Amino acid sequence: MVATERISLKEQQLRLKEAVILQAVNGLLAQKGYDLMTVDQVAAEVGIAKPSLYKLFDSKEALAGAAMVRLLGRALDVVHAQPADAPALLKLRALLRWAVEEQLRGEMPRLPSTRSSLRDALMRNDEYVRRLNELGEALSGWISAAQQAGDLAADLPVELVLFILFARTCDPVVDYLKLGGAFSDAEIVDLLERSTFAxxxxxPLAPLPGGR
Amino acid sequence: MVATERISLKEQQLRLKEAVILQAVNGLLAQKGYDLMTVDQVAAEVGIAKPSLYKLFDSKEALAGAAMVRLLGRALDVVHAQPADAPALLKLRALLRWAVEEQLRGEMPRLPSTRSSLRDALMRNDEYVRRLNELGEALSGWISAAQQAGDLAADLPVELVLFILFARTCDPVVDYLKLGGAFSDAEIVDLLERSTFAxxxxxPLAPLPGGR
DNA sequence: GTCTATACGAGGATAGAC
DNA sequence: GTCTATCCTCGTATAGAC
Structure with missing residues (x-):
């Protein structure tokens, strides 16, 4: 049916454009953070005019929200890519390593950590909240399992471990080490992983299987 | 001499006003962060008009800079208050505990962690740089001493430990735990101290002497 | 359906009265 | 030497032309 194919093509083009926009937003959020990122910069980077952006996204907050939904999607992909039978601690370590690598690649968006209007907007974004809960529940399960296996301190609240892992995704230590220039990216990943867990x-931690 | 006494009195009044202003700036920086703090809010909180603020401080950046200089001064006070003969690890732990307590009291200013114009302005603030270096050198000495005493992992770069301690002064984990409401302030301090060092x-860490 | 051009508000900074 | 009133820049958001 021609009609549906046309619609499908348009849909695909739309998705593609949205993907390009969100990638640009992601990079700018990683580089400057939400407050310093301007919609003009996004439009310039994508190569379209500002009003075209506002056709697809209602506001700057919606733009950042979509970028965060995308980030959570990538995180969930990493979660689901872990072998189900692997020890929980190794899965947690792998996720932390991924997060640090994202930061080093300049692809981890930064939001204002303190209470801001953006935080409220994110909490009103159903898809964001859904994915955040899904990620939190998956990690909480791994944390409990690692504690029962004796690989994580069993007397630490699951909540604390979860918050610490989330917080390491925007840890300024990564930036400091990178700016210092004394360490390679691989060394920074190892140092962050080790200092977080040990x-x-x-x-030193036991080396990961697979020789990474 | 009357003239000098008058000048001294004015000086004192000026210092007092500056102290009140910096206290207000400190609180607002802790509550909202640099970007969301407005000069109008500072003026309102102090109870003076905005132009009076600009008589004492050239810009919003200068205002934040002075607040950070004040913060570093308080940190150095804590450093100098440590007994010289105490084990280096205990001194580091005490400083971390102080930093977390400051956050819980809402008196730890937050700056944008990413690269911003403020960061450059701070680095051009001689007094800020001087105090930051002094603090960094004191802590680096303690870190090396703790490593030689076998209380800290000797194969971790001093730089890394220093950055981690600095980073914990703005760790969002403290906010998360506080907002969660499941833990008392004292428990949060213990949890942060333990997770950072162990x-x-x-x-669990060995208890601190003095029964805190 | 994309852009030019603009409205609108917020916030940093200042002139000038008292 | 403190305040009222104002300026100017910047950034979000939108109306209207093509």
Missing amino acids: GLTGG | GLTGG
Whole structure:
């Protein structure tokens, strides 16, 4: 049916344009953060005019929200890519490593951490909340499992471990180390992983299987 | 001499007003962060008009800079208050606990972590840079000493430990735990201290002397 | 359905009265 | 030496032409 094919083609073009826009937003959020990112910059980077952006996204907040939904989607992809039978601790470590690598690649969007209008807007974004809950529940399950396996301190609240993992995704330590220039990206990933799980007093972690 | 006393009195009044202003700026920076803090809010909170603020401070950046200089001064006070003969690890732990308590009291200013014009302005603030270096050198000494005493992992770069301690002063985990409401302030301090030094896999830390 | 051109508000900074 | 009233820039958002 020609009509549906046309619609499908338009749909595809639309999705493609949205993807390009969200990629640009993602990069700008990673580079400058929400407050310093301007809609003009997004439009310039994509190569379209500002009003065309506002046809697809209602506001700057909606733009950032869509970028965060995309980020959570990528995180969930990484979660689902973990082998189901792998030890929970290894899955948590792999996720942390991915998050640090994203930061080093400059593809981890930064939001204002303090209470802002953006935070409220995100919490009103159903898809964002849904994915955030899904991610939180998956990680909480892994955390409990790792504790029962004796690989994580069993007397730490699951909540705390979850918050710490989330917080490491925007840890300024990564930027500091990168700016310092004394370490390679691979070394930074290892240092963040080790200091998060073993702390400042513990020794090196057991190497990950697969030789990474 | 009357003239000098008059000048001294004016000086004192000026210092007092500056102190009140900086306290207000400090609170607003802690509550909203630099970008969301407006100069109007500062003026309103102090109870003076905006032009009076601009008589004392050249710009919003200068205002934030002075607040950060004040913060570094308080941090250095805590550093100097540590007994010189105490184990270095205990001094580091005490400083971290102080930083978390400041956050819980809502008195730890938040700056935009990413690259911003403010960061450049701070680096051009001589007094800020001087105090930051002084603090960094004091802590680096403690870190090396703790490593030689076998209380910190000796194979971690001093730089990394220093950055991690700095980063914990604006760790969103504190906010998350506070908002969650499941823990008392004292518990939050303990959890942050433990997770920083022992990580997620390590057991409880040895209690601090003095029964805190 | 994309752009030019503009309205509108917010916030940093200042002139000038008292 | 403090306030009222104002300016100017910038950034979000939109109306209207093509």
